[in-house]
Amino acid sequence: MSAAPLYDRVALIGLGLIAGSMGLRMRRDGLAGEVVGFARSAETRGVAVELGLCDRVAESAAAAVAEADLVVLCVPVGAMAAVAREIGPHLAEGATVSDVGSVKCAVIDAVGPHLPDHVNFVPGHPLAGTEHSGPRAGFPELFENRWCLLTPRPGTEAAADRLTRLWQGLGANVDRMDPDHHDLVLAVTSHAPHLIAYTMVGVADDLGRVTDSEVIQYSAAGFRDFTRIAASDPTMWRDVFLNNRDATLEILGRFTEELFALQRAIRTGDGEMLHDYFTRTRAIRRGIIEAGQDTDAPDFGRAHGERPV
Incomplete structure (x- = not known):
C-alpha cells in the first residue's frame, strides 16, 4: 500500500x-x-x-x-x-x-x-x-x-x-x-556566472561579425560548455538581476578585481601567480565534483527533440 x-x-x-x-x-x-x-x-x-x-x-x-x-x-x-x-x-x-x-x-x-x-x-x-x-x-x-x-x-x-x-x-x-545570505550565495554560484556567460556570447557575436562568424563556427568545447547557460530564459534572468542587484553587483566587483589581477599577471609574465591561482581554483572545482554537483540532470527536452512553449 x-x-x-x-x-x-x-x-x-x-x-x-x-x-x-x-x-x-x-x-x-x-x-x-x-x-x-x-x-x-x-x-x-x-x-x-x-x-x-x-x-x-x-x-x-x-x-x-x-x-x-x-x-x-x-x-x-x-x-x-x-x-x-x-x-x-x-x-x-x-x-x-x-x-x-x-x-x-x-x-x-x-x-x-x-x-x-x-x-x-x-x-x-x-x-x-x-x-x-x-x-x-x-x-x-x-x-x-x-x-x-x-x-x-x-x-x-x-x-x-x-x-x-x-x-x-x-x-x-x-x-x-537566511534570505539575505541566500541572495549573496546565489550571486556567487549562479547569478554572476550567468551574466558572465551572456557577456561572453555577446563578445563572440561582436567578433563573429568581424571575422565572418568564425568565432561561432569554430567554437571549442570550452566556449560551448561555459556559455551553455546563456541559452536560459531571458525574462527570468532579467528579473533575477533587477531583483538581486546589490549582491550581484558586489560579486561582479570582486570578479573584476580578480580579472584585473590575472590580466596583470599575464601582462607581466608572472607564471608563478597564474599557476598558484589555477591550482587553488582547480581544487575548488574538484570539491564541486566530490559533492556530486558537477553533472546536469538528464536533458529530457533535448533528448526528445522538443522545444519550449
Missing part, C-alpha cells in the same frame, strides 16, 4: 520547467492527492493537459488555488507580486504558499504583503534546471540529488517541515538559509 500523500491538493501557478517537473514527479510518486495547474497562456495550459503535468488545469489562478493546501508560485520574480495579489483572497485557511524564485529578499517583499494572516509563507528555491524552458522541458528526475533552499518566515516551522518532506520526495536535498 502506498503512503498517504503529503498534500491533498497542490496548486502550481506557472507551468514551465520547474512546475512541470514537480507535477510529473508528484503525480508519479503520489506525493499529492491532486495537482492543479494554471498558466496565463492558453497554449501552455493545453500542453500541460497533453503531457499530463497536472491532474487538472484551471482557467484562472484564483480557481487553481481554491482549497489547495500548498500553492507554489512558479512564475518569474517580476510577476510574483501581481500573482500574489490575485490569489490572496482565495487562499484556504492554513495553506502553505511557497515559490521557486532564484531571489528571496525581493520575493518576500513582493509576495508577503498580499498574503492573508491565515496562511504560511515558506519561500523556496530549487537549485535545478536546464537551459530549456516551458512545459515540454520538464521531467520528473530534475531535482534528483539537487539542493532546495528554504527561507521560512517566522512562525512557519511546521509548514516548513512538511514542505521539506515534499522536496525530499521530489529527490532534492533540503537546507534552510
